[in-house]
Amino acid sequence: MRTNIPLEEAQNTVLSRVRPGGTEEVPILSALGRVLAQDVRAREDIPPFDRSPLDGYAVRAEDLAGATRATPAALKVIAEVPAGRVSPLPVSPGTAVKIMTGAPIPPGANAVVKVEDTDGGGELVRVFSSLRPESNIARAGEDVQMGELVLEKGMVLRSGAIGMLAAVGVSPVPVYRKPRVAVLCTGEELVDILAFLSPGKIRNSNLYGLAAAIMEAGGEPVLMATVPDRLEDIITQLEQALEAADLVVTTGGASVGEYDLMRDAFRLAGAEMLFWRVAMKPGTPALAAEKDGKLLIGLSGNPAAALIAFEHLVRPAILLMGGRQKWQRPRASGVMAEGFAKGGGPRRFLRVTAHREGGGYRVDLTGKQSPGVLQSILRCNALVDVPAGSSPLQAGQEVQLILLTESEDAE
Numbered sequence: 324m325r326t327n328i329p330l331e332e333a334q335n336t337v338l339s340r341v342r343p344g345g346t347e348e349v350p351i352l353s354a355l356g357r358v359l360a361q362d363v364r365a366r367e368d369i370p371p372f373d374r375s376p377l378d379g380y381a382v383r384a385e386d387l388a389g390a391t392r393a394t395p396a397a398l399k400v401i402a403e404v405p406a407g408r409v410s411p412l413p414v415s416p417g418t419a420v421k422i423m424t425g426a427p428i429p430p431g432a433n434a435v436v437k438v439e440d441t442d443g444g445g446e447l448v449r450v451f452s453s454l455r456p457e458s459n460i461a462r463a464g465e466d467v468q469m470g471e472l473v474l475e476k477g478m479v480l481r482s483g484a485i486g487m488l489a490a491v492g493v494s495p496v497p498v499y500r501k502p503r504v505a506v507l508c509t510g511e512e513l514v515d516i517l518a519f520l521s522p523g524k525i526r527n528s529n530l531y532g533l534a535a536a537i538m539e540a541g542g543e544p545v546l547m548a549t550v551p552d553r554l555e556d557i558i559t560q561l562e563q564a565l566e567a568a569d570l571v572v573t574t575g576g577a578s579v580g581e582y583d584l585m586r587d588a589f590r591l592a593g594a595e596m597l598f599w600r601v602a603m604k605p606g607t608p609a610l611a612a613e614k615d616g617k618l619l620i621g622l623s624g625n626p627a628a629a630l631i632a633f634e635h636l637v638r639p640a641i642l643l644m645g646g647r648q649k650w651q652r653p654r655a656s657g658v659m660a661e662g663f664a665k666g667g668g669p670r671r672f673l674r675v676t677a678h679r680e681g682g683g684y685r686v687d688l689t690g691k692q693s694p695g696v697l698q699s700i701l702r703c704n705a706l707v708d709v710p711a712g713s714s715p716l717q718a719g720q721e722v723q724l725i726l727l728t729e730s731e732d733a734e
């Protein structure tokens with residue numbers, strides 16, 4: 324088993340062992356936020372026919388030659404065509420068909436003159452300007468052509484994509500199944516949200532924080548029973564978690580203390596250890612193992628450390644298992660608005676708020692950076708990636724950011 328490994332090695336180890344799960348078909352609105360499992364090509368043109376983009380008169384451009392306000396062209400109005408109907412008559416020389424936005428262009432017409440350039444006549448219309456052929460005609464397939472690739476496998480379906488699926492006639496929609504991710508929290512001191520806090524106890528925040536993070540990554544959380552630091556209990560829950568889920572995440576007991584049992588528990592549950600300890604702060608005591616093709620990832624019990632290590636090690640796995648192509652967050656450089664006194668030591672991820680200022684980002688610490696402090700996660704929309712062995716950060720110093728709110732869907 325490798326230990327004290329660089330974060331990138333830990334990520335590669337995890338990600339080389341995951342692949343997209345199965346697919347399912349869901350009703351179109353249930354596909355919102357899901358990952359498309361097949362390329363979608365248009366089976367027809369959109370729009371399906373040549374149409375008018377405005378209210379006016381369908382004409383032959385030739386009939387308007389030389390028309391001006393002083394010398395209007397006069398055309399006989401032979402029909403009217405609202406959207407959804409078809410003109411009963413073609414446009415012949417000297418005639419016009421009154422046409423509404425979205426209505427099909429009648430045969431014989433090669434332009435549409437907008438109502439504002441006419442006197443709006445009902446039987447005879449006077450037109451005050453000339454037009455080139457093709458003016459104001461939206462051709463069939465102007466938006467999407469039959470056979471065109473409109474949506475790609477692996478993309479996250481947002482409202483625009485849902486509209487497009489409807490436009491090209493696709494429902495139900497093929498999507499990847501959500502990976503099921505078990506969360507198992509261990510610790511003698513843990514009690515659930517509403518329980519009485521007897522001396523020495525603390526509420527289990529990881530169970531819910533991580534379950535929510537799993538949902539944000541497109542997974543389906545499976546909440547396991549919380550267990551004390553007892554090897555047999557942990558193993559029993561691990562076995563159930565492996566039954567119930569595609570991936571297992573644990574918190575607590577990952578460190579070097581006497582009650583830190585997770586490595587033994589993974590091994591005794593029959594898993595092969597992949598690594599223990601990652602060279603980063605917070606989240607150093609992360610471990611990973613594999614059993615029957617399923618990954619088990621153990622995280623520190625410290626709430627902020629657990630969430631940040633989840634961000635680096637678990638979220639990417641959930642994204643790939645859920646059919647996404649990309650897992651990297653966008654990076655950017657920013658400028659520290661204040662200093663950070665701790666230098667030296669391993670690679671560090673600082674909880675910060677990054678907001679655009681001038682051409683770049685202004686970076687403010689969100690609060691205390693210790694691994695047990697959850698409060699500074701709240702307004703955190705980015706992490707500063709501080710290389711190992713760095714000197715303390717000064718105000719005004721340029722730093723590398725990992726942006727947590729900007730989505731990678733677009734790529």
Ligand code: AMP
Pocket residue numbers: 508509510512513525526527528529530574575576577578580622623624625626695
């Ligand atoms: P551990 O990783 O078990 O050494 O725990 C590190 C710290 O995180 C200790 O102070 C624990 O009490 C705390 N902790 C562990 N698990 C949780 C949890 N599920 N929710 C909140 N705090 C926790």
Ligand code: MG
Pocket residue numbers: 509510511552575576582624
């Ligand atoms: Mg513990």
